[in-house]
Amino acid sequence: MLANNTEFLKALPSLFTETKESGSVSVTIKRYDYQGTKAQREKKRLAKQNKNDEAMHLLVDGLSLDDNEYATLVRAVTPKKKLSTLVGPADLDAFLARYHGLLLVSVDTIKKNERLRKKKATTKRLAARKARAATEKAKLKKQKADQKTA
Secondary structure (H helix, E strand, O other), X not given: XXXXXXXXXXXXXXXXXXXXXXXXOEEEEEEEOOOOOHHHHHHHHHHHOOHHHHHHHHHHXXXXXXXXXXXXXXXXXXXXXXXXXXXXXXXXXXXHHHHHHHXXXXXXXXXXXXXXXXXXXXXXXXXXXXXXXXXXXXXXXXXXXXXXXX
């Protein structure tokens, strides 16, 4: 479903919360560039007579400022839902800033990787064991030194 930028950013947190327990959200950001010259695009539009396709091309033509700048397609996909938006070159920085803020707020809803959690716990346990062994060695050395002097 193609949504405008604000609708996309409003719907994204609900996708994160829906997939918190199981599932995943895949977000892709890429340049939106369709092939062909304007004459070819117009010919295709007339041949298809599809209102949604026509609206999409008009939207993209309006978003592209010149030949060197392109619209950006942002997609969020879960196993059950698909959401996308087209961001114009002029609005891209503001959109990405809002998206970044949204990710920071939603980080607590993202499920943490179990493997990473286990690895950190194992490293902490090993470090604690090494520290205990080092203090025990120091105590033994001190006891031996005290026995020699006494």
